[in-house]
Amino acid sequence: MEFVDRLLTCADCGGEFIFTAGEQLFFLDKQFKNDPKRCKPCKSRRSGVTAAAGPGPAAAGLSRTETRTECSECGVVTTVPFKPTQGRPVLCRQCFKTKRAPNVATPETVAASAKLVAASAGASMGVDHPKVQAELSAVGQNTAA
Numbered sequence: 001m002e003f004v005d006r007l008l009t010c011a012d013c014g015g016e017f018i019f020t021a022g023e024q025l026f027f028l029d030k031q032f033k034n035d036p037k038r039c040k041p042c043k044s045r046r047s048g049v050t051a052a053a054g055p056g057p058a059a060a061g062l063s064r065t066e067t068r069t070e071c072s073e074c075g076v077v078t079t080v081p082f083k084p085t086q087g088r089p090v091l092c093r094q095c096f097k098t099k100r101a102p103n104v105a106t107p108e109t110v111a112a113s114a115k116l117v118a119a120s121a122g123a124s125m126g127v128d129h130p131k132v133q134a135e136l137s138a139v140g141q142n143t144a145a
């Protein structure tokens, strides 16, 4: 089988490049089934990009969905990593944090935690005496009131 230099078209830049007889022999040797698709500059540029971390700077801006929107709580312009749904409130980082933070202890939460503590304390001590149980629930009620 005889090889002659062939002129191929680069899939990337559309330019023509020579697929030399030697390269064809190399391809045959490696059992590559397809002709090279890209010229040398494009090939090296591609492998260079692949070696680098992720896509180039141009594509980096598109890799993340950041939407500019206004905080429905304080009105500050903020970016969110998702597309806000129409009508749904969007909070800025600060407001989100404030909302998520445990509220200033309300009587309900104090009573609940007091009951929880009393219950677990009684359980860990193995107390099942009716009087102690009554006292424990009384503690909860007092805190709730």
Ligand SMILES: [Zn+2]
Pocket: 010, 011, 012, 013, 014, 015, 038, 039, 040, 041, 042, 043
């Ligand atoms: Zn090219």
Ligand SMILES: [Zn+2]
Pocket: 071, 072, 073, 074, 075, 076, 091, 092, 093, 094, 095, 096
């Ligand atoms: Zn806000």
